[in-house]
Amino acid sequence: xxTAENDSRLIERVGRGDxxxxxxxxxxxxxxxxxxxxxQLGDNGRAEDAAQETFAAVWxxxxxxxxxxxxxxxxxxxxxxxxxxxxxxxxxxNAVEVPxxxxxxxxxxxxxxxxxxxxxxxxxxxxLPERERVVIELAYWSGLSQTEIASYLDVPLGTVKTRTRTGxxxxxxxxxxxxx
Amino acid sequence: MSDTPEFRDLxxxxxxxxxxxxxxxxxxxxxxVPGPATxxxxxxxxxxxxxxxxxxxxTRRRFLAAVALAAxxxxxxxxxxxxxxxxxxxxxxxxxxxGKNAPEAxxxxxxxxxxxxxxxxxxxLVVDGLPHLGGTDYYVLWLAKDGQYAGACGTFNxxxxxxxxxxxxxxxxxxxxxxxxxxxxxxxxxxxAET
Numbered sequence: 001x002x003t004a005e006n007d008s009r010l011i012e013r014v015g016r017g018d019x020x021x022x023x024x025x026x027x028x029x030x031x032x033x034x035x036x037x038x039x040q041l042g043d044n045g046r047a048e049d050a051a052q053e054t055f056a057a058v059w060x061x062x063x064x065x066x067x068x069x070x071x072x073x074x075x076x077x078x079x080x081x082x083x084x085x086x087x088x089x090x091x092x093x094n095a096v097e098v099p100x101x102x103x104x105x106x107x108x109x110x111x112x113x114x115x116x117x118x119x120x121x122x123x124x125x126x127x128l129p130e131r132e133r134v135v136i137e138l139a140y141w142s143g144l145s146q147t148e149i150a151s152y153l154d155v156p157l158g159t160v161k162t163r164t165r166t167g168x169x170x171x172x173x174x175x176x177x178x179x180x
Numbered sequence: 181m182s183d184t185p186e187f188r189d190l191x192x193x194x195x196x197x198x199x200x201x202x203x204x205x206x207x208x209x210x211x212x213v214p215g216p217a218t219x220x221x222x223x224x225x226x227x228x229x230x231x232x233x234x235x236x237x238x239t240r241r242r243f244l245a246a247v248a249l250a251a252x253x254x255x256x257x258x259x260x261x262x263x264x265x266x267x268x269x270x271x272x273x274x275x276x277x278x279g280k281n282a283p284e285a286x287x288x289x290x291x292x293x294x295x296x297x298x299x300x301x302x303x304x305l306v307v308d309g310l311p312h313l314g315g316t317d318y319y320v321l322w323l324a325k326d327g328q329y330a331g332a333c334g335t336f337n338x339x340x341x342x343x344x345x346x347x348x349x350x351x352x353x354x355x356x357x358x359x360x361x362x363x364x365x366x367x368x369x370x371x372x373a374e375t
Contacts, residue, residue: 026228034224035217048224055228060326118213125216140184141215165191168203175206 007072008065015063025076026055032122033080036115037087046087053083077119124174132167135160184211231328268292268304268345274358274373278309282370285309289321289358289373300347303333308341310370313362320363321346323355323375330355335363 007028013021033054037047057079065075125133138149139160146164150157187207195203269292276287286309292302305321313319321333334346352375360371 022231023229026225030220030225030228031217034220035214038217039214044221048221048227051220051224052227056231056328059231114213117209121209121213122216136210137215139190140210143183146185146189161190161192165195165203168191168206169199171210172202172206175209 007076008067011058011062011065011072011075012067014058015065022055022059025058028126029076029123030055031126032119033076035122036080036119037084039118040084040115041087050080050084050087053086054080057083073120073123076123077116080119081115120175124171127174128167128170132163132170135163136167136171139164268302270304274375276307276358276360276371276373278371279369281368282310285360285371287360287371287373291352295347298349300349301352303346303348305334305336305344305346306341307336307338307344307360307371310338310342310360312339313337318363319360319370322359322361323348323350323352324357324359324372325355327357329359 007025010021010025010028014025030051034047034051037050037054038044041047041050054076058076061079065072069075125136128136134153135149138144138152139146142149144152146160147157150160153160187204190207191200191203268290270290271293272291274289274291276285276289278285278287285307287305287307290304290306292304294301307319310319318335318337320335322329323331323333331348331350333348333350334344336342336344355375358373358375359369361367361369
């Protein structure tokens with residue numbers, strides 16, 4: 001199973017111009033980056049642009065990554081966040097009129113914490129074997145019951161429960177590993 | 181369809197207390213965050229595959245912005261028309277190298293003095309061996325950095341050996357290549373040169 005340490009090695013290889021490492025890194029983080037961009041920008045086109053900017057920035061600046069300063073996941077999160085903020089800022093600058101209404105959402109600190117937590121969870125999910133990841137995503141975010149998941153995947157109900165338990169246990173370990 | 185099943189429905193009830201505590205912690209975490217993206221757009225993957233290769237990065241937004249910038253520069257040039265009928269004071273010449281998609285093409289960029297008031301570089305592009313583009317198609321002269329599209333200098337079409345005068349307001353030392361391509365997403369580089 002890939003680990004946070006492997007992510008660090010991948011980024012270091014990308015810093016030396018290794019395209020294969022770059023492709024691995026993209027496969028590993030494309031969904032978390034795109035999901036975060038989509039959540040914060042609320043628009044597929046902008047999210048795609050921000051995700052692309054993120055990976056272009058990773059390619060350009062991977063050589064500046066220092067493993068001793070923090071985890072690879074945290075570094076990638078910072079790069080993605082920067083690209084997304086740039087896109088959001090452009091959107092604000094292009095806005096003609098800003099409606100005057102009270103902002104009832106969580107404050108910036110809370111939003112940043114939520115964003116970081118979501119990033120960690122989504123990044124950790126990418127490290128699960130496909131069969132466990134799919135079951136967990138269906139269980140928590142599709143609204144399907146266990147029986148419906150079993151039917152959807154065409155596997156016995158017991159298999160769904162086993163994969164869920166194994167996946168959750170594995171996820172617990174991964175989240176502990178990538179914790180900063 | 182229903183809400184997320186209860187914890188015990190998900191994992192069963194034959195866990196040890198330690199296992200239950202560990203899994204319940206992850207369960208709680210998963211319930212507190214939104215779901216991940218269902219899939220990554222294929223266009224994003226294709227665009228990222230170009231990063232670091234000898235092809236400029238195009239996104240829908242960048243493409244539109246670049247074309248708008250090129251059109252503005254062209255309008256500025258033709259609107260002002262300061263060089264019309266005047267000799268061109270070339271201070272440096274950059275020879276361009278043809279790419280594999282246009283092996284017969286030749287090109288050079290003559291750089292004039294930088295205008296002290298505006299900061300614009302005067303440039304004259306001479307190209308030969310590129311096919312005339314019909315309809316609304318045209319070529320773009322770009323500045324690139326790290327193998328990626330960075331800024332558009334102007335658009336043009338050709339008819340045999342063609343000379344086009346342009347301006348660029350960029351700090352040329354920040355870029356590492358001049359590139360000519362057709363003005364369309366994912367177009368290959370036809371001519372290029374180091375800045």
